[in-house]
Amino acid sequence: DAGVTQSPTHLIKTRGQQVTLRCSPKSGHDTVSWYQQALGQGPQFIFQYYEEEERQRGNFPDRFSGHQFPNYSSELNVNALLLGDSALYLCATYTGSGTDTQYFGPGTRLTVL
Amino acid sequence: GENVEQHPSTLSVQEGDSAVIKCTYSDSASNYFPWYKQELGKRPQLIIDIRSNVGEKKDQRIAVTLNKTAKHFSLHITETQPEDSAVYFCAGAMDSSYKLIFGSGTRLLVRP
Numbered sequence: 001d002a003g004v005t006q007s008p009t010h011l012i013k014t015r016g017q018q019v020t021l022r023c024s025p026k027s028g029h030d031t032v033s034w035y036q037q038a039l040g041q042g043p044q045f046i047f048q049y050y051e052e053e054e055r056q057r058g059n060f061p062d063r064f065s066g067h068q069f070p071n072y073s074s075e076l077n078v079n080a081l082l083l084g085d086s087a088l089y090l091c092a093t094y095t096g097s098g099t100d101t102q103y104f105g106p107g108t109r110l111t112v113l
Numbered sequence: 114g115e116n117v118e119q120h121p122s123t124l125s126v127q128e129g130d131s132a133v134i135k136c137t138y139s140d141s142a143s144n145y146f147p148w149y150k151q152e153l154g155k156r157p158q159l160i161i162d163i164r165s166n167v168g169e170k171k172d173q174r175i176a177v178t179l180n181k182t183a184k185h186f187s188l189h190i191t192e193t194q195p196e197d198s199a200v201y202f203c204a205g206a207m208d209s210s211y212k213l214i215f216g217s218g219t220r221l222l223v224r225p
Contacts, residue, residue, distance in 0.1 A: 031210060042119075042202050042215030043157065056212050090156065094210050101147060101209045104156040 003027055004093050004105035012111045013081050021076040021108045023091035031055075031094040032074040033102060034066060038087045049074050078110075086112045115140045117205050119216025127224050132193050134219045136203035137185040143205040146179060146186045147213070151200045160201075161188070162209070193223045 003026030013019050023032055031050045035043035045058035049068035068074045072093075078085055088109050092102040116139040126132050138146075144165040149157035163170045163177045163186065170177050174193075179186040190197055200220050204213040 033212065035213075040218075042204075042218050043213070045212040045214070048212060058212060092213075101159055101162055102213065103159070104149075106156045 004029075004091065004103050006089075006091055006105040006108050008108060009106070010109045010111075012113065014113050015081055015083060017081050017112075018077065018079045019081060019110060021078075021089050021110070022073065023076070023093070023105055024073045025091075025093035026103055029093035029095045029103075030072050032068060032072065033092045033094070034074070034076045035090040035092065035104075036060070036085075036087045037090055037107070043090055046076070081112045083112050086110060115143075115205075115214045117203060117214050117216045119203050119219060121219060122217065123220045123222070125222045125224060126193055128193060128195060130193055132188075132190045132197070132221055132223075134188045134201055134203070134221075135185060136187070136205075136216050137183075138205040138214070139184070140205065140207075140214070141184065142207050143214075145206045145209045145211070146177070147204050147206075147209075148175075148177060148188050149202045149204065151202065151218075153199075157202060164209075190221075193221075195223050195225050197221060198223045 005024045033048040034046040037043040048056040052068045063079045065077045088107045090107045091105045094102045119136045147162035151157045176189040200218045203216040
């Protein structure tokens, strides 16, 4: 959805480095989920933040961590980058309505060399 | 564990024909099933979703059916157009706020 923004658009890092990706939710949305989409695969859930706390987590190592700010924006941090971390990182935001759905941002393309 | 399987991986149809993509899920607690369309280099875009309290939902040329007993759901696109060409992903979740478990995707090609 056009209301969800992510930065940066593209990023190139080398193995062992650390990276921070950012997501600003659609207006009115208070929940942010992060997904990793490797080339040719479906998105895989990393974790979800609500009320500045991690509420759910997928099968990703502790190298992946996050944060949510009082304005509901969120960061994804990845430490000790591996070549296999190269992927499109998507955030999806949501509001607490039972009939709403998650809307994806444009993603950040991370390349690890 | 939680798993969503999607078939076929590729689908080629003639413009005007129908296309059907099928998914099965393993978690019986799943109650929300969205479908996303992803064009090359773009974000996944929600095209239709269905909740477990209904068996079918339709939006113009797109329809989704759900069989909770069999744990499978399908996307139907009628009167396909070249602009329907993209990768389509199904997903399942406990509800719309919960983590989405995605299928592996179907690359749809609509031949003019």
